[in-house]
Amino acid sequence: MGRLEPASIPRHVAIIPDGNGRWAESRGLARNEGHSRGTEVVREIVRAAHELGIKQLTIYAFSMENWDRPQDEIDAIMGLLSRYIRHETDELEKNGVRVQTIGRLDMLSPKLQRAIRGLEKRTAGNDEMLLIFALSYSGRSELVDAMRGIAREVESGRLDPEAIEEKDIREHLYAPDLPDPDLLIRTGVEHRISNFMLWQLAYTELWITDALWPDFTKRDLVDAIHAYQQRERRFGRTGAQVRKGS
Numbered sequence: 447m448g449r450l451e452p453a454s455i456p457r458h459v460a461i462i463p464d465g466n467g468r469w470a471e472s473r474g475l476a477r478n479e480g481h482s483r484g485t486e487v488v489r490e491i492v493r494a495a496h497e498l499g500i501k502q503l504t505i506y507a508f509s510m511e512n513w514d515r516p517q518d519e520i521d522a523i524m525g526l527l528s529r530y531i532r533h534e535t536d537e538l539e540k541n542g543v544r545v546q547t548i549g550r551l552d553m554l555s556p557k558l559q560r561a562i563r564g565l566e567k568r569t570a571g572n573d574e575m576l577l578i579f580a581l582s583y584s585g586r587s588e589l590v591d592a593m594r595g596i597a598r599e600v601e602s603g604r605l606d607p608e609a610i611e612e613k614d615i616r617e618h619l620y621a622p623d624l625p626d627p628d629l630l631i632r633t634g635v636e637h638r639i640s641n642f643m644l645w646q647l648a649y650t651e652l653w654i655t656d657a658l659w660p661d662f663t664k665r666d667l668v669d670a671i672h673a674y675q676q677r678e679r680r681f682g683r684t685g686a687q688v689r690k691g692s
């Protein structure tokens with residue numbers, strides 16, 4: 447672990463944890479076994495991220511498109527989430543982790559919504575690390591919800607359409623104060639964004655691994671951060687400008 451540069455640990459890391467189903471199928475197990483192992487890995491990686499000094503960690507736990515999966519698989523993932531909340535609250539609390547969620551939570555069962563609200567409330571005073579679960583989330587539905595909010599402000603006369611700037615869109619995202627991810631990790635081979643944080647990923651560094659999520663380890667997280675630390679983030683400027691600090 448010694449090779450990481452402590453001064454340039456990415457502040458916000460986002461993860462698309464893909465490959466639970468394939469991990470299970472390749473072992474002749476039911477897909478839900480993969481989700482179960484995947485939940486363990488969520489627990490391990492949250493702990494590892496905290497140890498590495500990551501300040502914000504966003505995990506894409508359930509997409510809007512995932513609602514189209516077979517009902518028994520949806521039920522299994524929701525059950526794992528409930529169990530995660532029941533079992534992890536104490537440790538999250540102890541480690542100073544604040545938990546928030548982004549997404550259309552009203553689509554979850556009332557019981558699960560209450561459990562999530564309880565976890566958010568219980569950890570609201572923590573400031574060691576912010577852990578965000580994207581649940582019933584898609585980047586496009588987030589933008590649709592933002593547009594609805596902006597349209598309401600225009601309709602009420604509080605906002606002039608000609609005065610709309612990027613900051614107005616940001617202010618209507620689910621977590622307006624959250625800085626954009628510095629690093630996006632995707633496991634499970636595929637090279638795509640899958641409708642995740644479409645606004646926020648504009649200048650995020652991508653790191654994709656063939657490892658399936660249930661096989662992802664702290665070592666892989668360190669490798670991703672190490673690769674990130676070799677990158678030059680130019681945000682559209684030239685390398686010379688960036689190196690001069692202008």
Ligand code: FPP
Pocket residue numbers: 463464465466467468469481484485488506507508509512523526527530579634659
């Ligand atoms: C992707 O694997 C994973 C999901 C759709 C669900 C993610 C769920 C977890 C990591 C566990 C639940 C989360 C918490 C916080 C308890 P996939 O099923 O798309 O895999 P495949 O591409 O191999 O089919």
